[in-house]
Amino acid sequence: MRIMGLDVGSKTVGVAVSDALGWTAQGIETVKIDEANGEFGIERIAELVKEYVITEFVVGYPKNMNNTVGPRGEASENYKKLLEETFSLPVKLWDERLTTMAAERMLIEADVSRKKRKQVIDKMAAVMILQGYLDSKN
Template sequence: MRTMGLDVGSKTVGVAISDALGWTAQGIETIKIDETTGNFGIPRIRELIAEYEVSGFVVGYPKNMNNSIGPRGVASEDYANLLKEKFNLPVTLWDERLTTMAAERTLIDADVSRKKRKAVIDKMAAIMILQGYLDLQNR
């Protein structure tokens, strides 16, 4: 069974999946969503759960630098609760402070154009979120 890592935004959700042994995270895709209309990409998440035999989720939890929870953190909590309700699988909220910035820095260092970075940044952040979680589990 595999773990799915998610970087949840207001317009997209970056998706990463662990390998079967739970050692490495691979980016899968970026799902378009729309918080304002209640489209959270649940049908696509359901398809990915079946395809990859997902046994749980790690959802990025964007805390503020002072450890408080802002509007995006609340949105991630709500998304985590929606996943629990829809799929009855365990969900872990994972502190994702600075992962998007780290993902962007990695892509810039790899000389990826701004346009291409925009297309993969959420998937890259999902990889970093999931890999951080996996690394802690495998110590």
């Protein structure tokens, strides 16, 4: 039983999966998408779902600091619906406020170059989203 964590952006989706026991999250990859043209990377997500035998999704839900839902939050809600319709698996929205900022801060502290940070930031944010969810369950 593995859970997939997703950090959905307008150009990429960061992907993380849990270990088989559901204790730790590992970053897998960043899937390129084109939100404007209706390309959401579902084909690649489907390959990963099959490869890792995913039984549940956790999608980052970027609420505003005042707890309202803006355009990015609505995009996550739409992605959740797309996943439910495509895979017929449970999909949870997980509050991810400040997750990307925390991931970037961690990478800066690890002295990762700006170019490299840009390549891994979404995957790192997906790990943080999934790990937060896993920690809340245990």
